Amino acid sequence: MIVMATIGAVAIAILDCFKYPQQRGLLRFVCVGAGIFVAALAIFWFRSARTGCQTVIVDEQSLTVETKTKRDVMPWSELAEITQVGDTVLKLKSRNAREPFHLENYGFTQEQWDTIKNILKSRGFEFKKGYSTL
Numbered sequence: 001m002i003v004m005a006t007i008g009a010v011a012i013a014i015l016d017c018f019k020y021p022q023q024r025g026l027l028r029f030v031c032v033g034a035g036i037f038v039a040a041l042a043i044f045w046f047r048s049a050r051t052g053c054q055t056v057i058v059d060e061q062s063l064t065v066e067t068k069t070k071r072d073v074m075p076w077s078e079l080a081e082i083t084q085v086g087d088t089v090l091k092l093k094s095r096n097a098r099e100p101f102h103l104e105n106y107g108f109t110q111e112q113w114d115t116i117k118n119i120l121k122s123r124g125f126e127f128k129k130g131y132s133t134l
Contacts, residue, residue: 005040009033053107058119063092065103072101082120083130090117091130 013033017024057064062075074094083091083100091100105113121127 001041001044005037005044008040009035009037012036048106054104056103056116063120065101074101076123079125082125082127084117084127085130087113089130090120090127 010033013029013036016032017029020028053067055066057066062073063079064074065072074092078094078096079092080095081093083093085091088105090103092103093100103116108116117127
């Protein structure tokens with residue numbers, strides 16, 4: 001994440017130099033770059049780093065998703081439907097819950113994410129297409 005934040009900070013600072021050529025300067029370049037770098041790391045921290053990466057555990061009885069702070073267990077018998085929003089969110093709707101559980105693709109490689117989706121498909125679930133994660 002640090003590498004991506006650095007690349008983004010430098011790229012946006014360069015674009016800022018072209019956007020405002022009259023205000024171009026080394027101090028402005030450093031300030032814009034540092035601001036974008038800190039903002040990117042703050043967004044990463046609030047989205048996933050403070051709760052830890054998700055761990056998905058699949059067994060014969062249930063699907064378990066856990067982080068450092070919580071554990072969600074959904075028995076296969078309660079899982080009613082799965083809605084896929086884009087390629088980053090799976091909304092798992094339970095027969096007994098009011099709100100669907102959101103399984104998000106934060107911290108998974110593409111291979112791991114595909115494996116999770118294939119496991120759900122192998123259990124006989126079809127993915128509905130969704131348009132919003134709300």
